[in-house]
Amino acid sequence: MAVVEPLSRDDADRAGFGPMLAEAEALGVPDDLFVRIMGHVPGYAEALHDALHRSHALGDVDHSLKEIIRIRLARQAGDRYFAALRSRAAADSGLDEATIEAGSGDFEADPRFSDAEKWALRYASLMFTAPQSVDKAFYDQGKTHYTEAQIMELGSFIAFHYGMQLFMGTLNLPTGDQGS
Amino acid sequence: MGTAPETIDEAFYEDLARHYSVEEIVELGAFIGFNVGFHVFFGTLDFYPMFTPDGRLVSQEESRRVYGDKPISQVSGAAAGADPEAAE
Numbered sequence: 210m211a212v213v214e215p216l217s218r219d220d221a222d223r224a225g226f227g228p229m230l231a232e233a234e235a236l237g238v239p240d241d242l243f244v245r246i247m248g249h250v251p252g253y254a255e256a257l258h259d260a261l262h263r264s265h266a267l268g269d270v271d272h273s274l275k276e277i278i279r280i281r282l283a284r285q286a287g288d289r290y291f292a293a294l295r296s297r298a299a300a301d302s303g304l305d306e307a308t309i310e311a312g313s314g315d316f317e318a319d320p321r322f323s324d325a326e327k328w329a330l331r332y333a334s335l336m337f338t339a340p341q342s343v344d345k346a347f348y349d350q351g352k353t354h355y356t357e358a359q360i361m362e363l364g365s366f367i368a369f370h371y372g373m374q375l376f377m378g379t380l381n382l383p384t385g386d387q388g389s
Numbered sequence: 390m391g392t393a394p395e396t397i398d399e400a401f402y403e404d405l406a407r408h409y410s411v412e413e414i415v416e417l418g419a420f421i422g423f424n425v426g427f428h429v430f431f432g433t434l435d436f437y438p439m440f441t442p443d444g445r446l447v448s449q450e451e452s453r454r455v456y457g458d459k460p461i462s463q464v465s466g467a468a469a470g471a472d473p474e475a476a477e
Contacts, residue, residue, distance in 0.1 A: 371426045376390065379418065
């Protein structure tokens with residue numbers, strides 16, 4: 210059983226989380242369960258949902274690439290909840306499970322990823338396994354593919370999502386029927 | 390959370406619930422997750438404080454000399470082991 214009971218949908222609506230729940234339902238990541246758990250701390254619920262949504266669904270870096278990175282990170286964090294979620298926008302744009310699997314595996318040798326995509330996947334992979342290797346030379350290489358604004362967008366996205374995945378992974382939440 | 394998240398299980402949360410409400414536990418968990426994520430990210434950016442412990446606005450190069458490589462308090466920075474000559 211989950212260690213934190215989420216708010217009921219009615220209680221979340223009464224607390225004014227309707228717009229966030231609608232946004233969660235539309236994209237699918239995070240879904241309404243995240244809002245109903247964070248709803249225990251109303252100020253956090255709005256801020257964290259907004260941060261996760263903006264960094265993932267908006268911005269200048271390709272959303273499908275960020276979806277691949279997000280799932281790779283969720284698996285790395287041991288978070289079955291976020292690992293099971295899928296972005297409807299990314300699926301609508303053609304992202305399939307085979308590409309997601311490839312992004313979670315040996316992406317370096319996979320020709321389906323460009324050099325820029327491989328750098329972004331490497332950035333996410335190393336951030337929490339070998340952060341000391343994400344140094345000036347690494348960022349200099351990234352700047353051959355991305356602007357500084359895009360790199361900050363990627364870094365913030367990775368930090369936000371991995372942090373929340375670590376926490377949500379400890380809550381023993383039920384997962385949907387999607388692959389994890 | 391940041392080093393052994395698999396040990397934060399139901400028993401851990403039951404113990405936590407003896408001290409904190411559900412609201413406080415969610416607040417703590419989200420706060421810690423957010424901070425783990427962002428501290429690691431910011432650590433890779435190699436930034437140092439803009440001000441020395443005595444309040445001088447300094448360049449990143451000078452700040453690096455003042456604070457050194459170990460994470461130390463901005464308040465006690467120079468006195469806690471950074472290069473004393475650089476702090477003068």
